[in-house]
Amino acid sequence: MDKNFQIIKKLQENLKVDPNNIELLNEIAIYYFRIENLIQAEFYYKKALTIDPNNISVLNNLAILKQRNSPKESISLYKKILLINENLFEVRYNLSQCYSSVGKILDAKVELKKILDIKPNFTRADRMLSLITKYTKNDVHFEKMNHKLNNVSLDNKQLSELYFAIGKYYEDINDYENAYKNYLKGNKINKTIYKYDIKNSQYNFSLIKKFDYNKLTINSKVSRKIIFIVGMPRSGTSLVESIISSHSQVFGCGEVGFLNNIIRENFLKNPNLHKENFSKLITNSAERYIDSISFLDNTKNIFTDKNLLNFRHIGFIKYIFPNAKIINCLRNPVDTCWSGFKHYFENSLLFTNDFDDFGKYYNLYEDLMSFWHQKFPNLIYDLNYEKLIDQPQKEISRLLKYCNLSQDKKCFEHHKNVDTIKTSSFLQARQGIYKSAVGSSKPYNIYIKKIYKYIRN
Numbered sequence: 001m002d003k004n005f006q007i008i009k010k011l012q013e014n015l016k017v018d019p020n021n022i023e024l025l026n027e028i029a030i031y032y033f034r035i036e037n038l039i040q041a042e043f044y045y046k047k048a049l050t051i052d053p054n055n056i057s058v059l060n061n062l063a064i065l066k067q068r069n070s071p072k073e074s075i076s077l078y079k080k081i082l083l084i085n086e087n088l089f090e091v092r093y094n095l096s097q098c099y100s101s102v103g104k105i106l107d108a109k110v111e112l113k114k115i116l117d118i119k120p121n122f123t124r125a126d127r128m129l130s131l132i133t134k135y136t137k138n139d140v141h142f143e144k145m146n147h148k149l150n151n152v153s154l155d156n157k158q159l160s161e162l163y164f165a166i167g168k169y170y171e172d173i174n175d176y177e178n179a180y181k182n183y184l185k186g187n188k189i190n191k192t193i194y195k196y197d198i199k200n201s202q203y204n205f206s207l208i209k210k211f212d213y214n215k216l217t218i219n220s221k222v223s224r225k226i227i228f229i230v231g232m233p234r235s236g237t238s239l240v241e242s243i244i245s246s247h248s249q250v251f252g253c254g255e256v257g258f259l260n261n262i263i264r265e266n267f268l269k270n271p272n273l274h275k276e277n278f279s280k281l282i283t284n285s286a287e288r289y290i291d292s293i294s295f296l297d298n299t300k301n302i303f304t305d306k307n308l309l310n311f312r313h314i315g316f317i318k319y320i321f322p323n324a325k326i327i328n329c330l331r332n333p334v335d336t337c338w339s340g341f342k343h344y345f346e347n348s349l350l351f352t353n354d355f356d357d358f359g360k361y362y363n364l365y366e367d368l369m370s371f372w373h374q375k376f377p378n379l380i381y382d383l384n385y386e387k388l389i390d391q392p393q394k395e396i397s398r399l400l401k402y403c404n405l406s407q408d409k410k411c412f413e414h415h416k417n418v419d420t421i422k423t424s425s426f427l428q429a430r431q432g433i434y435k436s437a438v439g440s441s442k443p444y445n446i447y448i449k450k451i452y453k454y455i456r457n
Helices: 005-017 023-036 038-051 056-066 071-084 089-101 105-120 123-129 140-151 154-171 176-194 198-210 237-245 258-268 275-296 308-320 332-343 356-375 387-389 394-403 449-453
Strands: 226-231 250-252 302-305 324-331 378-382
Touching: 023 056, 038 056, 038 105, 038 275, 056 071, 056 089, 056 105, 071 089, 089 105, 089 123, 105 123, 105 332, 105 356, 123 140, 123 154, 140 154, 140 308, 154 176, 154 198, 176 250, 198 308, 226 237, 226 308, 237 250, 237 302, 237 324, 237 387, 258 275, 258 308, 275 302, 275 324, 308 324, 308 356, 324 394, 332 356, 332 449, 356 449, 378 387, 387 394
Parallel strands: 226 302, 226 324, 250 302, 324 378
Antiparallel strands: none
């Protein structure tokens, strides 16, 4: 039995002795959240709140959970917490994230500025504020960040966040040399903090390719249609999901991590099981995944899963979800790598912090996609970002046809979609199709020559 399940079982036994113990209820919910049983997590958080409606810890945990499927409810919960204690800067930060996801950018800015008044060293707020600000020379926020950088004691993580924010300022005013220098400093710190080793990824990719997919058979009774959107980070996946999820028949689930954990536990940890055992695991995997998704959307609608690293699991998707559509987003490799390098990912996609790691990982991605195309011809739809930008009407029509969706006018006006955008690229996804991202690496060509060792422009 999984360790988390064992802990939950023990906590539930303790709860029988003391059923009104809020700490126990909160802890059980936390462990359910860890194993992505979000329905049970919500049940225990709400049970705790029937005992103490103003428990800040439980309110905050429930608000974080509800960001997955109901940011508006999260906003109400965060506001309630701030009425109890207005100085909780991390709660304000989460509130700003919710505002951003529903397109309330001005409200997000207000919260981020309040945070910096309360806690100037909370440089995560500086970085988030930089993402939703179009800077001009000598911007007041830049002056404050620059002062902080030179006069305030910051730890490595705080420094890294600040360097990325200052890099964004310099990029906005077209000072590409200083933009690059600051992005580089931030990434070097993250490389030191997280100690990513490309050898681990190389090993995991080799396991995926060595797996005997002939042992798998289609044994799934999943009726819901799923559209998986995969690719490298910053390759246009958010734009594609924004387009598709604007369709009247489609719900956008955003970047969900359910499938990765299921594949790892059911298949990659046990590659030598007999064929009949894998048949049961196919069914189990489908049921677990749909159960997890039901927290986000429990209708019968088509839905998107934009966890871009699902490209690693295409061989399993084929058998677990035989009716699924798989869209692989392709963008100019150098633009992709540069855009990923200058983007701060919260303790994820750690290969983006170093050009050598990024280049090698990109090669792993290309090699694996070539492997899937050869093994499963006609399974994957390759969508070219540059073509989409150049001829949106034509490419969106082709995309909808591949997904077996009607030509919905809303998809061609996706930037008007009022629904929540569950991605770190929320700002770009809310804009109309724009061409400025094409060739975005060119101003930095003299600084990023290292990436050309691995990929060609």
